[in-house]
Amino acid sequence: MSLPPDWRGVRTLAPAKINATLLVGPVRPHDGRHELASVMQSLTLADDVALVPAPPGQGGDAVACPGVTGPNLALDALVAFRAATGWDAPPLTVRIEKRIPVAAGMAGGSADASATLRLAAHAAGVDDPALLQRLATALGADVPHGLEPGLALAAGAGEALERIDGVLPGGLVVVPAPVGLSTPAVFRRADELRPPRAADEIAAALGRLRAALGDPAGPRIPDDLAANDLADAAVDLAPVVGDHLTLLRAAGAAPATVCGSGPTVAGWFADEAAAAAVADDLGAHGVRAVVALPTRGAPVATIPAVPA
Template identity: 50%
Template sequence: MRLRALAPAKVNLGLALGGVRADGRHRLVTVFESLSLADTVELDVMESGEDVVVCPGVSGENLAARALAALRARGWDGPPVRLTITKRVPVAAGMAGGSADAAAALRLAMALVPGRAEEVEQIAAGLGADVPAQLLPGLALGAGAGELVERFEPLPEHAYVVVPAPVALATPEVFREADRLGLVRSDAELEARHRALAAVLAARTRIPMELLGNDLQAAAVSLRGWCGEALEAVRATGAEASFVSGSGPTVVGLWWGASAAERAGAAANLLKRRHPAATTAVPVDARFAAASLTCAGVETSVD
């Protein structure tokens, strides 16, 4: 028996950075949006042994393995499983690829042996700022250190160009650089940004330019000059907004309105001359990432 789910990348539509909490994590306010650019996570049930996570081409600790281990530690008694992750989301790129895989692993485990919903949310919050929002892909407003998630209906039609960087960038490095550059906002500023973004999302209107800024962008550009060059290249194609996604170094261009996907596609074709990995993406919701079961060659939804 095999279960399969997609693990969508995310983009941050605006990110306001606050100070460091007692647990060492920065406060933030940001909009998470899931994209059609996605990894594939497959869960195979094994007869015996321990859980195994396989992610070809990616070395080091895997967040999906940590998610499974944390679930086991809380008493989840599903059979041993083998998780196979096929990567399409760039690694260490500010698009939450690892977080998306961890969230997909938790969704698949719950599809296999349901229950423990509250514990799954607690596990997600402990794994990192991006994991809670990825448990239910779609549009969400994040606060706290990302673990406080409020979900919203989709925004008006829009599409993206995604320009992955040729080099990775570690999230902790970016936050340290942001602290060094003095990019942190006050608690009052964070609260004001939260109210403004919540109002826009509730109204389901376009997010205005003044709310799309990413406070981590200057830190990413400082550490990787490539980001600044890519931002200029994306703007030159006619994007209505361009910004670094999350902690970077991936650069994203945004188009609003009818035929946004077609205009983004034309821009991606132009960008490929200097940035061969440039691609397009559109927003997706939880249905896109839903788990499916393959048994005797027949695939059916389990959500």
């Protein structure tokens, strides 16, 4: 599991995730997390993540992510991988070029951790999906999805995944907000505003979503289940979220939704061209907007050696 002397690293994309459906059920007594019924879709909006040799003098593994400070889940992922496998490669750097808005409800940090696990497994020659799943689940409920970017139906607290062939149709306009929201705070406020859905309602929703995602004509979501139960709480805590939802709905988004626990919002449009037109119009009025498409897959590539 050692690295060749001329090894320069590996890289991959870490796609953002949108919850096309996010229904919140009862709290699990064993860990305090809510049961969910969620549809997770990876997007072309993605961070660039590389695992490369550490520069001289770096005493251990580290993360280099310009513009982002503080603890990084990607480093936790690399530490956990080494501990689980005994991988004794020399110190490494996880190099992240951020494109996903930070603390935006789009699982950017989780996606980076997922990508780091995939990169480390590739570099170490470890082919053990079950191991990576266990490590990802321990790191956070959103991390397992990024091990195989694409479309998935999620139960549990988001870690129990059923991978779905294909992607959801349409194009998205993603609108970040210049504020931050704490995920635990949003869940607490959601519980205060409305009791969580009952367990049988969550189970019924999972059944309907499973059938719709398996539609022979292509994956889809029933209109009444294209909802985010955290949206009202996010709007209550950060009114700008509601302003952005209003803008997207006025532009014809069907639906417009809060991304995860916010504060980023996204509007679904018929295709990339329609989404691009709306994003251009919003930009002309001073509202930052990014076009993203549903996607699947994020292969790992070896960084080529510099020619002699």
